[in-house]
Amino acid sequence: xxxxAVFEKFxxxxxDRQRLDSEIRRLAIIHEISAAxxxxxxxxxxxxxxxxxxxxxxxxCDKKNLILLSRLIDQKMLFALEHEGNVRLAACHSGNVxxxxxxxxxxxxxxxxxxxxxxxxxxxxxxxxxxxxGEGRSLDEQLAADEEREKLLRQIERLEKQARKEKQPRRKWxxxxxxxxxxxxx
Numbered sequence: 001x002x003x004x005a006v007f008e009k010f011x012x013x014x015x016d017r018q019r020l021d022s023e024i025r026r027l028a029i030i031h032e033i034s035a036a037x038x039x040x041x042x043x044x045x046x047x048x049x050x051x052x053x054x055x056x057x058x059x060x061c062d063k064k065n066l067i068l069l070s071r072l073i074d075q076k077m078l079f080a081l082e083h084e085g086n087v088r089l090a091a092c093h094s095g096n097v098x099x100x101x102x103x104x105x106x107x108x109x110x111x112x113x114x115x116x117x118x119x120x121x122x123x124x125x126x127x128x129x130x131x132x133x134g135e136g137r138s139l140d141e142q143l144a145a146d147e148e149r150e151k152l153l154r155q156i157e158r159l160e161k162q163a164r165k166e167k168q169p170r171r172k173w174x175x176x177x178x179x180x181x182x183x184x185x186x
Contacts, residue, residue, distance in 0.1 A: 003020065003021065003024065003026065003027060006027065006069075006072065006073075010072040010073075012068060012072065016064075016068055019062060019064065019065060020065055020068065020069075022057070023056060023057055023058055023060075023061050023062060023065055024054055024055070024056060024057065024061070024065065025055040025056065025057050026055045027052060027053070027054055027055075027069075028052070028053045028055075029050050029051070029052055029053075030051050030052070030053045030080070031050065031051035032048055032049075032050050032051075033048060033049050033050070033051070033112065033117070033120070034047060034048030034049075034117070035047070035048075035117070036048075038112065040112065040114070040115075040116065040117055040120055041115065041116045041117070042116065042117055043116040043117040043118030043119065043120075043121070044116075044118055045118050046076055046116075046117040046118050046121050047117065048075070048076075048117065049075065049076035049077060049078060049117065049121055049124075050075055050076070050077050050078070051077070051078045051080055052069070052073075052077045052078070052079050052080065053080045053082060054069075054079050054080065054081050054082065055082050055083075056081055056082060056083040057083075058083070059083050059084075059102075061081050061090075063097040066079055066090055066092060066097050067092055067095075067097060070092040076091075076121060077091065077092070078090075078091050078110075078124060078128075079091065080108075082105065083102075085104060085105060086102045086103065086104055086105065087102070087103060087104070087105045087108055088100055088101065088102045088103075089108070089110070089128040090128070091124065091125055091128060093125050093139075093140075093143070094140050094143065096143060096147070098125055098128055098129035098131075098143075099128070099129070100128040100129070100130070110124060110127055110128070111123070111127065112124070122139050125139060126139065129143075131143065131146065152182060152185070155182060156179055156182050156183060159175050159178055159179050159182070160175075160179055162175055163175035163176050163179065
């Protein structure tokens with residue numbers, strides 16, 4: 001799947017095209033998971049999803065590139081981001097990019113489990129994002145809760161750093177109290 005063909009067919013903006021071109025060497029569809037290629041029934045929302053090998057020029061890929069590719073190519077896609085023999089899996093789900101850690105290519109194993117492709121896709125997202133579903137939560141609810149927790153932890157870290165630098169005792173005490181309040185909320 002030449003990048004040139006993607007550019008010609010979908011006509012991304014010059015900035016998007018430049019960002020894609022600077023990070024991605026080549027794209028290749030390496031697998032199709034569908035009722036025709038596996039023993040799994042099509043789901044209500046997902047009839048098939050594809051595994052797209054993305055050969056990267058650098059070790060990091062901007063999440064904007066993955067979101068752009070998933071918008072341009074209107075299919076569910078599992079991205080296998082490859083750089084120097086290591087692979088990171090990524091997928092776009094509900095507007096978020098879920099990524100795994102880097103591993104050597106031969107160490108990856110994704111289990112396809114579920115009665116239809118809707119459930120299989122959710123299980124793939126859970127595996128690559130290392131998501132632990134809370135009791136009674138859907139995948140979307142758990143991802144939103146995890147994102148909120150990450151924001152809270154970043155805010156606590158920022159306030160702790162600010163408190164360490166603060167010279168005025170009263171302001172320092174206020175910052176520490178704010179950190180305690182935020183820690184109590186998660």
